[in-house]
Amino acid sequence: DWTMASFRDAKIAEIREQVGSGRVICGLSGGVDSAVAAVLIHEAIGEQLTCVFVDHGLMRLGEAEQVVSLFRGSYNIPLVHVDASADFLGGLEGVTDPEAKRKFIGAEFINVFEAEAKKIGGADFLAQGTLYPDVIESVSFTGGPSVTIKSHHNVGGLPERMNMKLVEPLRELFKDEVRELGRELGLPEAFVDRHPFPGPGLAIRIPGEVTKERCDILRKADAIYLEEIRNAGLYDAIWQAFAVLLPVRTVGVMGDYRTYDSVCALRAVTSVDGMTADTYPFAPEFLSRVATRIVNEVAGINRVVYDYTSKPPGTIEWE
């Protein structure tokens, strides 16, 4: 009968068979999925794997450091850390359409992987932590017409010119199964239980134009929100929680002064697989505390709102 241990063994055999003596590059995003994929593939083919962590400048506060230390410290998996933030943020200048953001970021990731592949003398495969819901949602919306809701850049959309083949060992799994596989592979509990974080990062949590300044503002607000969630002991009860920085300015008052700054929206949902989601029902006092802290501590934000939309009809991310 089916167990995660037998799944792991079967996948390891499958990866060895697919890859042969080829070289694999695995893109780490900072999330659970790509980390689990990397550790699994490393078990299968060892030194034929090179992991590349691309810092696109769209990470959350402290995230890049956490990923690098997990891989370099806890595992003996070679990790190339590429700071590509100037290229990503430069290319996003003036881009406001959500799909255009995703397409640009996806293409830029491929550019970086190709450049890194060249440096190690070529790679035959690109590994990604694509999950089953990513595959479904990029194809069609459950029960609805066959339209793309969001083109997750890590699904299918590799440019023709790329001559690496894909290794996607998690393609049949749901999130809870990936977490179980992660535990099976010995990943630290705190890492396995992290909330999902999308590949395009903060770019899709800043409707309108993405700039370094907007990212910095959002990082601060998001860190305060998550800190309060952890302090309240709510982190593990929530599927995903994050702040969104809106391209809307409103009037406020701070002491004797008029302010005219951005609005920050808070999102928190419960979900089993990310395909449907319910709003997390925070106590009003909790939300007041977070709103007060964000407005007091983050320059550039003077109003905080809570998103009460379930999925469907909303999606989890705002873009």
Ligand code: XMP
């Ligand atoms: P939505 O917003 O579609 O999100 O309800 C469902 C889940 O998918 C994540 N998400 C992404 N993950 N690349 C990713 O790797 C993407 O482009 C992307 N868009 C959404 C989202 O964070 C949620 O967990």
